[in-house]
Amino acid sequence: MSLLQLFMTAFKDPRKLLFGKDKGFGKTFLYLFILSIFLMIPIGLEASKVIKTFQTEIETIATKLPDFEVKNNTLTTDKKDTGFIYQTDSFIFTFDPEGKRDASAIQGDLIGNVMGLGLLKHELVFSVTDDHLLASFLPRSLLTLPYSKFDNGLLTKSWISSQLTNSTKNIGFIVIICLVTLIPIMIDLAFNLLTISLLANIWCLLKQGTLKFSDTFKIMIYSATLPTVLATVLSFFSLSISPMMIIMFLTFMIYMRVASPTFTKTK
Numbered sequence: 001m002s003l004l005q006l007f008m009t010a011f012k013d014p015r016k017l018l019f020g021k022d023k024g025f026g027k028t029f030l031y032l033f034i035l036s037i038f039l040m041i042p043i044g045l046e047a048s049k050v051i052k053t054f055q056t057e058i059e060t061i062a063t064k065l066p067d068f069e070v071k072n073n074t075l076t077t078d079k080k081d082t083g084f085i086y087q088t089d090s091f092i093f094t095f096d097p098e099g100k101r102d103a104s105a106i107q108g109d110l111i112g113n114v115m116g117l118g119l120l121k122h123e124l125v126f127s128v129t130d131d132h133l134l135a136s137f138l139p140r141s142l143l144t145l146p147y148s149k150f151d152n153g154l155l156t157k158s159w160i161s162s163q164l165t166n167s168t169k170n171i172g173f174i175v176i177i178c179l180v181t182l183i184p185i186m187i188d189l190a191f192n193l194l195t196i197s198l199l200a201n202i203w204c205l206l207k208q209g210t211l212k213f214s215d216t217f218k219i220m221i222y223s224a225t226l227p228t229v230l231a232t233v234l235s236f237f238s239l240s241i242s243p244m245m246i247i248m249f250l251t252f253m254i255y256m257r258v259a260s261p262t263f264t265k266t267k
Helices: 003-012 014-022 025-053 057-063 103-108 157-166 167-206 213-223 225-234 243-262
Strands: 068-071 074-077 084-087 090-094 117-118 123-128 142-146
Touching: 003 014, 003 025, 003 074, 003 213, 003 225, 014 213, 014 243, 025 167, 025 213, 057 084, 057 157, 057 225, 103 117, 103 123, 103 142, 117 167, 123 167, 142 167, 167 243, 213 225, 213 243, 225 243
Parallel strands: 090 117
Antiparallel strands: 068 074, 084 090, 117 123, 123 142
């Protein structure tokens, strides 16, 4: 059964997800990556909405930015004291090449439904408040990305200006936000599925089931298909929904139905 067939099976006949145990870990983690992309969709849409809403503010930020580049994984400018903070009701941007502020300070600035973005001396910082839509999808409300982790030669004033001030290129900035958040989302999803796999494996042992832990983990990932899609859709209607809680609860319920044929029946 192919990955596409398993995906369709999750909606048509979840009991056949038992065949997922025969898939290799390579394909299974690829499937986990695909599920993570689903969870990333609201982030991309939210980023798109923010960029469109605050296009004027973003253009103002671009004009305030001094010429800068990243050398030896450090944000540098030709002049001193060029740092600044630009704030609106829903967005706070921090430019700090002098290293006067850190990631926790940027997060501390946020009150209400506010997003924070910072170009600090050694890292890029993205933060949201706990009640923001994005917070329910991210493993942490504060994300940092050291310049050493990507091609920092790309990050210059001219590049940011071209991305933010040209509406046809906003997609590039949205893609960057999605890529920065994709890996943490995937790690968080994998950790939560691993946690309930441990609990499910204990239950299987008590039921004298025949599944190994590796089989349980694989089936759990495939069982998360419907809950992941459902949690993603519901998030568009309510900001208070915790997608990971929905995914963990429903996935466990689906898994118990899928794995029940492997339990030893009591006479």
